[in-house]
Amino acid sequence: MRxxxxxxxxxxxxLAKYFVSAGHLVAIANSRGPETLRDLEADLGYNAEATTAPGAGRFGEVAVVSVPFGRYTEIPVAELAGKTVVDTMNYHPQRDGVYPQLDSDDTTSSELLQRHLSSSHVVKAFNTTPFDKLRDFPRTGGEALLYGVPVAGDDDAAKRCAFDLIEEMGFQPVDTGSLAEGGRKQQPDSSVFGVVLPAEELRARLS
Ligand SMILES: NC(=O)c1ccc[n+]([C@@H]2O[C@H](COP(=O)([O-])OP(=O)(O)OC[C@H]3O[C@@H](n4cnc5c(N)ncnc54)[C@H](OP(=O)(O)O)[C@@H]3O)[C@@H](O)[C@H]2O)c1
Incomplete structure (x- = not known):
C-alpha cells in the first residue's frame, strides 16, 4: 500500500519505519521541505521518499497526519479527499494555542480535523502512546500482540484500515467508538493517555 x-x-x-519494514511504500513530509529530510529518507531506504505535504497527500492511498495540532488547518484538503486519514494529534494549548471549543469540551480535536478534511475519513490512532514506547514495545518479546492501541472513527472501512496497520506493527487495535465518543476517551486527560497497556487491560480501563 502507498x-x-x-x-x-x-x-x-x-510510523514510517514500521510501514516500510512491513513492505509499504511511504512518502513523508515536514513543513520545511524534502531537502531537510534526506537523512530520514536514507534511513528509511528505497521504499520511502521525502516530499511536500501535498505530495504525501497525493501519494498515499492512506495518509497519516502527525503535526502539532495547532497547525491542522495547513493540512492539504483536496489531496486527501476520499482517503482514510489517521490522526495521531493531541491538543496541548501551551503548544498549540487556545481552542475554546476544545477547552469547553464542545468537540474534539479529531472532529475539528474531520471538519477541515470534510471529504476524508478521519481515524484517531497512535495518539495515546509515547513514541519511544510505540517504537520499542512490540519488539520486547513474545507478548507482541498483547499491547493495545486505541482507535476512534466514524467510518468502518477507515477503521479497518487502521486496525490492519496496527496489527502489522505487532499491536492490537482497541475500538473506542466514534470520533466524538472514542476521541474523548483517547484525549490527553483520559485514563489511557500516555500509557501502554495490554489490550485486555486497555479495554477494561476504557469501559
Ligand atoms: N511525541 C509523542 O510521543 C507523541 C505521542 C502521541 C501523539 N503525539 C502527537 O502527534 C503529533 C506529532 O507529534 P511529534 O512528537 O511527532 O511532533 P514533532 O516531533 O514535533 O514533529 C512534528 C512534525 O510535524 C511537521 N509539521 C509541522 N507543521 C507542518 C505542516 N504544516 N505540514 C507538514 N508538516 C508539518 C514538523 O516539520 P518541521 O520540523 O519541518 O516544522 C515535524 O516534522 C502531535 O500532535 C503530538 O501531540 C506525540
Whole structure:
C-alpha cells in the first residue's frame, strides 16, 4: 500500500519505519521541505521518499497526519479527499494555542480535523502512546500482540484500515467508538493517555 505521512517528527518517522519494514511504500513530509529530510529518507531506504505535504497527500492511498495540532488547518484538503486519514494529534494549548471549543469540551480535536478534511475519513490512532514506547514495545518479546492501541472513527472501512496497520506493527487495535465518543476517551486527560497497556487491560480501563 502507498502511505503518505504528513509530519516527520517523533511519531511520523516512527510510523514510517514500521510501514516500510512491513513492505509499504511511504512518502513523508515536514513543513520545511524534502531537502531537510534526506537523512530520514536514507534511513528509511528505497521504499520511502521525502516530499511536500501535498505530495504525501497525493501519494498515499492512506495518509497519516502527525503535526502539532495547532497547525491542522495547513493540512492539504483536496489531496486527501476520499482517503482514510489517521490522526495521531493531541491538543496541548501551551503548544498549540487556545481552542475554546476544545477547552469547553464542545468537540474534539479529531472532529475539528474531520471538519477541515470534510471529504476524508478521519481515524484517531497512535495518539495515546509515547513514541519511544510505540517504537520499542512490540519488539520486547513474545507478548507482541498483547499491547493495545486505541482507535476512534466514524467510518468502518477507515477503521479497518487502521486496525490492519496496527496489527502489522505487532499491536492490537482497541475500538473506542466514534470520533466524538472514542476521541474523548483517547484525549490527553483520559485514563489511557500516555500509557501502554495490554489490550485486555486497555479495554477494561476504557469501559
Ligand atoms: N511525541 C509523542 O510521543 C507523541 C505521542 C502521541 C501523539 N503525539 C502527537 O502527534 C503529533 C506529532 O507529534 P511529534 O512528537 O511527532 O511532533 P514533532 O516531533 O514535533 O514533529 C512534528 C512534525 O510535524 C511537521 N509539521 C509541522 N507543521 C507542518 C505542516 N504544516 N505540514 C507538514 N508538516 C508539518 C514538523 O516539520 P518541521 O520540523 O519541518 O516544522 C515535524 O516534522 C502531535 O500532535 C503530538 O501531540 C506525540
Amino acid at each position: 502511505i503518505g505521512i504528513i509530519g516527520a517528527g517523533h511519531i511520523g518517522s516512527t
